[in-house]
Amino acid sequence: xxxxxxxxxxxxxxxxxxxxxxxxxxxxxxxxxxxxxxxxxxxxxxxxxxxxxxxxxxxxxxxxxxxxxxxxxxxxxxxxxxxxxxxxxxxxxxxxxxxxxxxxxxxxxxxxxxxxxxxxxxxxxxxxxxxxxxxxxxxxxxxxxxxxxxxxxxxxxxxxxxxxxxxxxxxxxxxxxxxxxxxxxxxxxxxxxxxxxxxxxxxxxxxxxxxxxxxxxxxxxxxxxxxxxxxxxxxxxxxxxxxxxxxxxxxxxxxxxxxxxxxxxxxxxxxxxxxxxxxxxxxxxxxxxxxxxxxxxxxxxxxxxxxxxxxxxxxxxxxxxxxxxxxxxxxxxxxxxxxxxxxxxxxxxxxxxxxxxxxxxxxxxxxxxxxxxxxxxxxxxxxxxxxxx
Numbered sequence: 001x002x003x004x005x006x007x008x009x010x011x012x013x014x015x016x017x018x019x020x021x022x023x024x025x026x027x028x029x030x031x032x033x034x035x036x037x038x039x040x041x042x043x044x045x046x047x048x049x050x051x052x053x054x055x056x057x058x059x060x061x062x063x064x065x066x067x068x069x070x071x072x073x074x075x076x077x078x079x080x081x082x083x084x085x086x087x088x089x090x091x092x093x094x095x096x097x098x099x100x101x102x103x104x105x106x107x108x109x110x111x112x113x114x115x116x117x118x119x120x121x122x123x124x125x126x127x128x129x130x131x132x133x134x135x136x137x138x139x140x141x142x143x144x145x146x147x148x149x150x151x152x153x154x155x156x157x158x159x160x161x162x163x164x165x166x167x168x169x170x171x172x173x174x175x176x177x178x179x180x181x182x183x184x185x186x187x188x189x190x191x192x193x194x195x196x197x198x199x200x201x202x203x204x205x206x207x208x209x210x211x212x213x214x215x216x217x218x219x220x221x222x223x224x225x226x227x228x229x230x231x232x233x234x235x236x237x238x239x240x241x242x243x244x245x246x247x248x249x250x251x252x253x254x255x256x257x258x259x260x261x262x263x264x265x266x267x268x269x270x271x272x273x274x275x276x277x278x279x280x281x282x283x284x285x286x287x288x289x290x291x292x293x294x295x296x297x298x299x300x301x302x303x304x305x306x307x308x309x310x311x312x313x314x315x316x317x318x319x320x321x322x323x324x325x326x327x328x329x330x331x332x333x334x335x336x337x338x339x340x341x342x343x344x345x346x347x348x349x350x351x352x353x354x355x356x357x358x359x360x361x362x363x364x365x366x367x368x369x370x371x372x373x374x375x376x377x378x379x380x381x382x383x384x385x386x387x388x389x
Contacts (some may be wrong), residue, residue, distance in 0.1 A: 008180035009124060010133075016080065016117045017171050018138045018144025022087075022167065023110050024049035024223050025145050026343070029153035029238035030160040032227045038096050044353055046224040046345025051100050052343035055107025055221075056114070057335045063115035064331030072120050074182040079112025080174030087167025093283045094161065106167070110332060113170075118330045121183055122318045131260045131315060138256030138311045142303065146249030152312065153242030198321065198328055204380055205320045205329065209336050211272065214371055215306070215341030218279055219348075221364055222248070222302050224345050225357050227288075232357070233292050247308075248299035257308025268312050268380055275309035276372040280301070280365050287362035316380060335345055 027034070027049045035045035039183055045341055086105035093099050094254040148166055151300045157161040227241050235241065262271065271351045282301035312334075352360045 010294040014140040026152040029242040030156035043349030052103040052107030053338035056111040056338035060334035064327040071183040077177040083109030084170035090164025135259035143254035147243040153239040158237040196198040213340035221346035249301040251303025252307040253301040271312040278305035279368040283365035
């Protein structure tokens with residue numbers, strides 16, 4: 001497919017990208033309400049927005065196998081429909097166990113959509129167009145993180161169940177995919193080896209995966225604990241809480257829109273260093289500031305960190321391996337990213353009970369600064385023009 005020759009597939013991919021972030025942010029505005037009504041612990045509440053990440057971690061390799069075997073169209077269409085049905089099931093569920101079960105199936109749909117849409121960007125676009133499209137994709141993701149929390153927050157004013165109805169939008173997108181998405185495959189050459197041979201054959205990708213997991217954990221640390229922190233400061237209305245996520249998404253959209261131009265001026269290392277500067281400052285503010293008005297600076301900085309970090313690591317993964325390994329490399333990235341999301345409340349929840357939420361944010365600021373120091377003395381050098389042929 002020639003770059004920019006068909007708007008139909010691009011529209012599907014951008015819409016699917018906007019849905020990827022919906023997995024957790026839709027529930028964030030009503031998370032504290034759900035925690036109180038269902039009598040949940042901090043970790044239990046956090047698992048509602050991250051439990052699907054564990055499913056994604058285990059099922060992403062299946063999505064990679066699906067795209068290698070059946071191409072882009074049919075697996076993506078099925079994944080979108082499953083995403084809508086399983087996510088929308090929360091409309092009718094009013095108990096914790098049922099919610100977690102529905103989130104497991106939702107995670108399978110998300111794994112398919114996320115993995116295959118990423119492979120599609122690598123497959124359908126090349127060269128400088130790929131950087132441009134990755135910037136568009138990040139903008140679409142950030143726009144979704146802006147729009148969908150507002151929708152979820154507005155519906156959450158009716159009831160927390162109503163917020164889950166937002167997921168149903170994936171169903172018509174899945175139906176449209178059957179007609180608009182080409183039946184393309186990443187490569188005609190079959191991939192060889194397994195995840196271990198991928199990591200040993202292309203060791204630079206290991207460091208990229210570490211950064212991806214860190215970005216995922218830090219993103220969800222904000223989503224899990226910010227509503228609770230705001231609740232401690234007297235900010236509890238779902239719509240008001242959603243505005244903090246809107247501030248984050250707005251910053252991420254602006255940053256992502258500039259990604260292609262920034263990439264022309266700066267290396268991947270520079271982009272990632274700037275990203276972790278933003279993360280370090282964001283968590284420092286959350287750890288030391290108690291004024292809700294000033295705290296809005298933190299999600300803005302998080303948005304900047306996301307807008308710089310996620311596109312950089314995603315493109316790096318595609319450039320560090322040949323195209324016949326894109327499905328496998330992307331599936332592994334999905335596994336690690338969503339495992340990081342799942343582990344955020346599992347690790348940070350117990351830590352919060354010991355050192356408080358502000359203590360967690362100060363710990364994360366220190367961790368981000370450590371990764372920044374490592375980035376200052378390391379170099380990631382993609383191997384250009386890698387090919388399966």
